[in-house]
Amino acid sequence: NAGVTQTPKFQVLKTGQSMTLQCAQDMNHEYMSWYRQDPGMGLRLIHYSVGAGITDQGEVPNGYNVSRSTTEDFPLRLLSAAPSQTSVYFCASSPRGGTEAFFGQGTRLTVV
Amino acid sequence: DQQVKQNSPSLSVQEGRISILNCDYTNSMFDYFLWYKKYPAEGPTFLISISSIKDKNEDGRFTVFLNKSAKHLSLHIVPSQPGDSAVYFCAARSIGNKLVFGAGTILRVKS
Numbered sequence: 001n002a003g004v005t006q007t008p009k010f011q012v013l014k015t016g017q018s019m020t021l022q023c024a025q026d027m028n029h030e031y032m033s034w035y036r037q038d039p040g041m042g043l044r045l046i047h048y049s050v051g052a053g054i055t056d057q058g059e060v061p062n063g064y065n066v067s068r069s070t071t072e073d074f075p076l077r078l079l080s081a082a083p084s085q086t087s088v089y090f091c092a093s094s095p096r097g098g099t100e101a102f103f104g105q106g107t108r109l110t111v112v
Numbered sequence: 113d114q115q116v117k118q119n120s121p122s123l124s125v126q127e128g129r130i131s132i133l134n135c136d137y138t139n140s141m142f143d144y145f146l147w148y149k150k151y152p153a154e155g156p157t158f159l160i161s162i163s164s165i166k167d168k169n170e171d172g173r174f175t176v177f178l179n180k181s182a183k184h185l186s187l188h189i190v191p192s193q194p195g196d197s198a199v200y201f202c203a204a205r206s207i208g209n210k211l212v213f214g215a216g217t218i219l220r221v222k223s
Contacts, residue, residue, distance in 0.1 A: 004155070031209045040121075042201060042213035043156070050208050058210065090155055094209050099144045101211055103155030 002026050006091050006104035013081040013111045021076040021107050023091030030096040032074040033058070034066065036087040037106075043090060049074055050096075081111045115139045116204050118214035127223045131189040135202030135214055138183065142204035146211070147176060147187045150199045159200075160187070192221045 007022045025032065033048035035058075045058030049068040063085060065077040074093075078085060088108050092101040117136045125131045137145075143164050148156035162169040162176045162185065169176050175188045189196055202214040 033210065035213075040215055042116075042118075042215040043203075043211075044213070045210055048208065048210055056208075059212075092155075092211075096209075098209070099161050099205065100146060100158040101209070103148075103157070105155050106153075 004091055004093055004102050004104035006089075006107050008107060009105065011107060011109050013078070013109065015081060015083060015111060017081050019078050019081065021078075021089055021091075021109070023074045023076065023104060024072050025074075025091075025093040025102070026072065027093060027095070027102065028071060029093035029098075029102075030071070031094045031101075032068065033092050033101070034064070034074070034076045035090045035092065036060065037090060038087050046076065046089075078109075083111045085109065086111045114214075116202055116212050116214040118202055118217050120217050121215070122218040122220070124220045124222060125192045127194055127221055128191045131187075131192045131196065131219055131221065133187040133189075133200050133202075133217050133219065135185045135187075136183055137185075137204050139204065139206070139212075140183070142206055142212075144205040145176070145178060145185050146203045146205065147174075148201040148203060148213075149196075150201060150216070156201060189219075192219075194221050194223045197221045 034046040035043040047066040049055045091104045094101040146161040147159040150156045203211040
């Protein structure tokens with residue numbers, strides 16, 4: 001049982017480039033979400049999904065897109081990378097009615 | 113405006129003693145509060161939670177206390193062990209299983 005898998009683990013982008021951070025879970029969880037972690041700010045919610053085909057914005061959605069075509073996958077797209085998007089990104093999933101969220105190992109992104 | 117605050121960036125405790133980590137919140141609609149532990153280069157892992165209708169939950173060495181009138185919760189670790197050294201995040205759950213996190217507290221347990 002792999003849990004929540006994020007790829008890649010590390011990525012360096014140039015300003016203006018686009019990329020997709022992948023997230024997959026094998027626990028059949030309905031809820032999935034993306035967070036970014038910045039020093040002194042904890043984890044902030046970017047986008048979340050309560051099921052396939054349903055997504056919504058979190059606290060810091062600007063510059064990011066998501067889609068949820070299957071229960072298992074929840075990719076995060078950076079449309080035009082900016083240095084302010086340098087951060088560690090975490091994907092999480094949780095079952096409907098459950099209390100805890102299960103996190104992936106994170107993707108460390110640097111935009112130069 | 114931060115809805116969940118952890119005002120102590122770091123805490124240092126001697127092995128075997130009690131560690132107390134604190135968290136304050138502003139939104140009365142949160143229904144669950146959770147503590148996560150995070151080691152470097154790893155994702156956060158769930159530690160313990162408490163429902164908003166309870167005032168205490170215990171799991172082994174870990175106890176979480178909730179004071180709703182003060183909008184305050186705390187995590188007690190007794191006895192503290194060197195392996196407990198990590199960043200601890202307080203989180204509160206809102207509608208849709210969304211979690212709102214505090215900034216985290218770095219706990220160092222000295223042997």
